[in-house]
Amino acid sequence: MNDLQDTDVPSKELMFPNGLEVSWAGAHPFQPGFCLGTEDGVLHLFDREFKSVGPPFNASNSREAINSVVACANWIVTSTRQTVTFIAKEASNGQRVTHELPFGAHNLAVSDGFVVASLGPLGLMFARPILNADGLFNLGATAANIGLNVYRVVALPSSRILVAAARAGGLVFGKLKPPEVDMKVLSFPGLDVVDVCPIGTPQFSQAIAAVAKDGTLVLSKDILHDAHPRTMKFENVQGVTYRILSDRGHLFVLTNKVLYGLTGFAERFLNGTLNGKKDCRILALPMTAIDMSLVQNELVIVELDRIVRINSDVLSSSNIKAKSETPREYTPAWKSTEVTPTRSVVDMRSILAAV
């Protein structure tokens, strides 16, 4: 175990061997452990001690950089800017069956047996891998252009609710019921949402936190029914915001310069004690990262030449050097609209037949 340089934060790190350019890191799709995706479309699987589990394998024929990995039924599903690829969990004679969709995606989520992909300007794709009685792969899939730039999508864990960050389009959300698209949008002028994460508890199963490119935070206890989410910003946040994650009631915001840990921020929001008068404890860790994921209470952060793992519970420690700051709260003119697909929902069967 190492401490991050010039901090008292315990962390673990994995330096990349020469030539390994990692673009994404997260959970092993099927067992405790980790998964690394590379800039040339290859997946490496590891156990909890970061020992390799089997040989690396090609996860996108595009050879583009992996930007998301999920598990759905017996398939590992990856995305790149050019493809969404379904890869069989089990290899046979060293080969894995793969099926590739010619859609580029920013990230993937899984809800109720569906893989949901954020296709940027093409909207959302819902794909359900099914094995026919004869064992052949079939894909029930639809894509819907909703006239927004859908950048990142998450599935709330205890429901069939999807929430997406749609950049200047705002927050898009609704219940999963493909092939129909029945979603709403919440936005206000100047908002540029780049990521969203669930912060729910059994009491608040539809609670989310989102973050804008300038660090503005958006919090809702019930995204389906909240017309005016709380909106605030810590003025000292530096850099271009990339990601937001939540664990154990804490929030973590990654920018191109700093990882911020907001102690108990989500928990206080949900229990009503985030009142704007009491300072928030913020841990600021300077780093040059490109992405992060959450794996069993650990932040897994991809830096330029290494993976850094930090237990989310570090924010509960009284030993860390956190600073106090009170966020500035805003009351923007939130506007709620219904989503109407600008193009009819695309039937993927014909597309797949043509590929």
Add this chain to the structure above:
Amino acid sequence: MTTPLEYADVTQRSNYRYCFTPKHHGGGSSDDATWILSADAEFAVFDLADLLEVCDDDEWYYGVSLANGELLDIGTWAQQIAEFPKASEGSPWHGYPIWTVNDHAPPNRSTQKMRPSKAIFQRLEQVGLINKQQRKRLWKGDHA
């Protein structure tokens, strides 16, 4: 804009002419990539791409707009890279912001590899227009 408008200057390295097309300046459909930069700033993206020779084997150029080392959004939908396809002989060049993910749904989608290629991102880094962190973010389809 309803008619193409040619910029008054030419690029400093190749003396390329440049024009602003209605399609990418609000005169196209809602699906068309649309610039948000001023005319001078848009030309500066092209001029710098030409000056630093950020181009692929087909002589398509790629550029970015920077402020204090940070990449600016250059298009209405938060695009950060511009593409300038090779102009035909004697014609002015033009360009447009490009998506970071494939934006053409099948069956209209080209079977060609994605543009820009990885080599372009590496070239942008090599000439100092972007840093390694930005290159890695852009290459996987993220904003930087």
